[in-house]
Amino acid sequence: MNLPASLMSSLNNTKGFNKEAFETVHASGEQVVSVRINPLKWSMDNNEWSISNDQSFVSNYQTLIHHSPFTIHSTVPWSSSGYYLSERPSFTLDPFFHAGTYYVQEASSMFLEQAVKQTVDLSKALVVLDLCAAPGGKSTLLQSIISKESLLLSNEVIQTRVQILKENIIKWGSSNVLVTNNDPRDFSKLEGLFDVLVIDAPCSGSGLFRKDPDAINEWSEENVQLCSQRQQRILADAWNCLKEDGVLIYSTCSYSTEEDEDILDWIKEKFKVDGLRLKVDEEWGIDEVQSSTGVYGYRFWPYKVKGEGFFIAAFRKKEETDTVRLKIKHTQLATKQEATLAANWLQSTVGFSFIKQGQHIAAVPTQWNETIQYLMQELKVRYAGVELGTIAKNDLLPEHALAVSTILKTDAVKVDLDLNQALDYLRRNELNVSSEQKGWALAMYNNVPLGWIKLLGNRINNYYPKEWRILMR
Ligand code: SAM
Numbered sequence: 001m002n003l004p005a006s007l008m009s010s011l012n013n014t015k016g017f018n019k020e021a022f023e024t025v026h027a028s029g030e031q032v033v034s035v036r037i038n039p040l041k042w043s044m045d046n047n048e049w050s051i052s053n054d055q056s057f058v059s060n061y062q063t064l065i066h067h068s069p070f071t072i073h074s075t076v077p078w079s080s081s082g083y084y085l086s087e088r089p090s091f092t093l094d095p096f097f098h099a100g101t102y103y104v105q106e107a108s109s110m111f112l113e114q115a116v117k118q119t120v121d122l123s124k125a126l127v128v129l130d131l132c133a134a135p136g137g138k139s140t141l142l143q144s145i146i147s148k149e150s151l152l153l154s155n156e157v158i159q160t161r162v163q164i165l166k167e168n169i170i171k172w173g174s175s176n177v178l179v180t181n182n183d184p185r186d187f188s189k190l191e192g193l194f195d196v197l198v199i200d201a202p203c204s205g206s207g208l209f210r211k212d213p214d215a216i217n218e219w220s221e222e223n224v225q226l227c228s229q230r231q232q233r234i235l236a237d238a239w240n241c242l243k244e245d246g247v248l249i250y251s252t253c254s255y256s257t258e259e260d261e262d263i264l265d266w267i268k269e270k271f272k273v274d275g276l277r278l279k280v281d282e283e284w285g286i287d288e289v290q291s292s293t294g295v296y297g298y299r300f301w302p303y304k305v306k307g308e309g310f311f312i313a314a315f316r317k318k319e320e321t322d323t324v325r326l327k328i329k330h331t332q333l334a335t336k337q338e339a340t341l342a343a344n345w346l347q348s349t350v351g352f353s354f355i356k357q358g359q360h361i362a363a364v365p366t367q368w369n370e371t372i373q374y375l376m377q378e379l380k381v382r383y384a385g386v387e388l389g390t391i392a393k394n395d396l397l398p399e400h401a402l403a404v405s406t407i408l409k410t411d412a413v414k415v416d417l418d419l420n421q422a423l424d425y426l427r428r429n430e431l432n433v434s435s436e437q438k439g440w441a442l443a444m445y446n447n448v449p450l451g452w453i454k455l456l457g458n459r460i461n462n463y464y465p466k467e468w469r470i471l472m473r
Pocket of ligand 1: 230
């Protein structure tokens, strides 16, 4: 592996940098594979992931262990639901993966959980913005740790990347979320709306060289400079939307100080903030560093931690900030009749409002329905709450999102599929299963809903989303 010489020399004085260890770990070809379990679909009970309550379809952790193609090696020490795997399986051929029961995430980035838990009171109803969110690793993590009463806005500026973000958010299954496709500058008008602002910034990507050696060819000193300027621009554009006393979490997967400690100094000089210090267990191998102005940051070197290169820091905003007034021009609420149709598909309507866009109905938390309607006016909202379905005549044609959500009624008709049948379903092939029943049913794999099928007596229609179907044989 030909590591860029100018990167290596620029790191010489960086705390924790060890040239030899750095070169060895990159030459080793070792791949660290980790996943994060979805605690909205599973819960932890006596150290085992098990059925959380009657809302969950999944029977227990043993189901995951026995039917997943992977072997869990150990826990990611800074994460409550992260696990290292013994080797990399084919996730594409695992129905549990497509059902959103876990997310494949690089272990160092799971440290976001510590940064948030140590600086934010998560028992409160919070509005959280994940500004650079695609493909959704940090957003699905945030959804797993914020309370049910909180709201996550998951934003991605690049239009072509919004699809994968939306897909991962839908599969995660919770209803307190919005996906938007906006430039950071569009958020400055949402003055003081957010309690937490996560900026996992676009960067030069040196932290991922071991995982993706092709990234080495794209690395250059000029790009580090460009990234640093872009990071400042993103921070400056979004700053206004963070509340006074709100928390900013800044992270990159770059080793370059221009994108890490220098940005912390820039933030400290430009805004009124307190840099926040995090508690880090010595055994984790994470390096605590301080920028020139004394702000704490946390560096992850792949020869010290079991994970890739990563950098993270947290700040509290200490500036007086007004709060935007939510003025709604037109209500988007569904009619009573439409809401009744939608309600037939849910375990409970308590706490939900129904929003209609065109013929599509979505369930959103009532507590946030005004905020969501306001954001629908002000931003390019691509997804809100849980999309339930389309109103056609006096019926609701259910959406895939409803099938994989955590709010679907549990007494829906179910058809159990074995592994081959489940893969056929996910490939959108014809299904060869018999059922006496007729109408909409859930295609199930080991108690986990994969999506909708329609039972027609002599055949079955497969409603797995065409654009998500697996192509691998
Ligand atoms: N947080 C994501 C996760 O954990 O899955 C990874 C985010 S990635 C490091 C940075 C993201 O920033 C990319 O999705 C990229 O498209 C987006 N981005 C690129 N240019 C941007 C800009 N000028 N403003 C905001 N976001 C940008």
